[in-house]
Amino acid sequence: MAKPKIATDWLGGCAGCHMSLLDIDERIVALLELVELTSSPVTDLKHPPEEGVAVGVLEGAINNTVNLRVARQMRQRCKTLVALGDCAVFGGVPAMRNAFTTKEALERAYITSESTVDGKVPQDPELGRLTKRCCSVGEMVPVDVNLPGCPPSADAIFNTLSALLEGRAANPTGDDLKYD
Numbered sequence: 001m002a003k004p005k006i007a008t009d010w011l012g013g014c015a016g017c018h019m020s021l022l023d024i025d026e027r028i029v030a031l032l033e034l035v036e037l038t039s040s041p042v043t044d045l046k047h048p049p050e051e052g053v054a055v056g057v058l059e060g061a062i063n064n065t066v067n068l069r070v071a072r073q074m075r076q077r078c079k080t081l082v083a084l085g086d087c088a089v090f091g092g093v094p095a096m097r098n099a100f101t102t103k104e105a106l107e108r109a110y111i112t113s114e115s116t117v118d119g120k121v122p123q124d125p126e127l128g129r130l131t132k133r134c135c136s137v138g139e140m141v142p143v144d145v146n147l148p149g150c151p152p153s154a155d156a157i158f159n160t161l162s163a164l165l166e167g168r169a170a171n172p173t174g175d176d177l178k179y180d
């Protein structure tokens with residue numbers, strides 16, 4: 001029998017949620033024996049997942065047009081979509097830019113910041129355009145499971161993925177449910 005497919009991707013955020021996913025340690029080996037990982041930042045497979053994915057996991061917030069495209073593709077191709085981490089669940093740290101206009105946010109990041117390199121807002125179309133607001137994944141596409149935390153613990157991620165792969169409801173509770 002074909003193994004269920006899992007796809008993961010990250011949007012606007014840091015690598016912390018993915019590090020927590022990898023902290024599952026040896027249990028990830030057992031998990032990977034049960035599934036086929038079709039797309040993951042860890043494997044550098046940045047293309048969108050193929051059709052027929054059982055569980056899609058999105059980390060990070062929707063901050064630009066590329067993030068939005070990836071989120072829509074994941075929703076379209078994954079039976080169950082998990083928003084992983086505070087940024088994905090409610091916007092988290094990247095949503096702090098919502099206190100500013102996009103123009104102000106870009107100027108602060110690239111022109112007036114002390115870490116500015118050459119004082120220009122990048123125009124590379126590959127980067128996508130900043131969306132008017134930074135949004136949670138659920139604001140833009142329907143999400144089946146929200147797993148908050150910055151980052152969620154490895155146990156919470158393992159428990160959620162195991163439940164989904166075994167066809168059980170994944171409703172994070174107790175120690176698995178935390179907002180940072």
Ligand code: SF4
Pocket residue numbers: 012013014015016017059060084085086087088092093149150151
């Ligand atoms: Fe990083 Fe925290 Fe956002 Fe995860 S929730 S991407 S750890 S800032």
